Amino acid sequence: MRNNHEIDYRIIGEEMQYVEVELDPQETAVAEAGAFMMMDDGIQMETIFGDGSQQQGGGLLGKLFSAGKRLLVGESLFMTTYTNVGQGKKRVCFASPYPGKIIALDLQRLGGRVICQKDAFLCAAKGVAIGIEFQKKLGTGLFGGEGFIMEKLEGDGMAFVHAGGHVTERILQPGEVLKIDTGCIVGFTANVQYDIQFIGGIKNTIFGGEGVFFATLRGPGTVWIQTLPISRLAARILQYGTYKKKEEGSVLGGLGNLLDGDGW
Incomplete structure (x- = not known):
């Protein structure tokens, strides 16, 4: 038996996905405000402080501390709940903020705890606690980059x-x-050991475009891996949007600029 609300769902789309959550009467989903896409009539929205989980006990101070920690992973102090207050099943949809995939995590099957990259959370059944995970090892703290606070x-x-x-x-x-x-890690189950390792060798240090540090994940457990971290995508867009001429991305080369009247 689950303590959290038990919701049904389906993930729709290929490159730009969204998740459709089906709520029975009085069931609730919780999400970041920016994730909302659409919903049926009969669903009531409410802004709450924190994530609405039972772990945010201890009165106002406990809720403030629990919610405040989420600022460290780029999340808001506030979240939005979506509750079916009508008759029959209702649906609410949440969209991914950039091209990629949505991963459904059944925490009951995954040991009750999953560690994810910053900004990975999209939505959940009410009762799921969204907090932070500090990587305490010195190597992880100094060189983990995207993986230090998860x-x-x-x-x-x-x-x-x-x-x-x-x-x-x-x-x-x-x-x-x-x-x-480190940027390719989406998440892993709690029993996976996470650390940062230095890539030795002067050639790697000087010429290795991928950097000189990488993460090591030791089993047992499950790991989810992405091919295009948002930081890598943003860096490429910034690079080509600032100083790259269009001939570098054109089959016509420099001739493409002339045909568009740009000159040399």
Whole structure:
């Protein structure tokens, strides 16, 4: 038996996905305000402080501390709940903010806890706690970049996270180690050990375009990996939007500028 609300869902789309959550009467989903796409009549929206989970106890001070920690992973102090106050089933939809995939996480099947990258959370059944996870090891803290402060989803309900590009799931056996770019990690189950490792060798240090540090994930557990971190996508867009001429992306080369009247 679940303590969190038990919701049905389906994920729709290919490159720009959204998740449709089906709510029975009095069932509630919770999401960041910017994730909302559309909903049926009969669903009531309400802004709440924090995530509405039972873990935010201890009165106002406890709720303030729990919600305030979420600012460290780029999330808001406030979230929005969507409750079916009508008769029969109602649907509410939440959209991914950039091209990629939405991953459905059944926390009850995944040990009750999943660690995710910052900004990964999309929506969840009410009762799922959304907090932060500090990586305490020195190497992780100094060189982890995107992986130092991560998001933590706890509970026994459904939660949904989004990732960039294609997403693959990898199940690690006990003691099995996966070496991965820190930005390509979407999330992993709580029993996976996470650390940062230095890539030795002067050639890697000087010429290695991927950087000199990568993450190591040690099993057992499940890992979700994305092919296109949003930071990598944003860097490329910024690069080409500021100083790259259009001939670099044109089959006509420099002739494309002349035909458009841009000159040289």
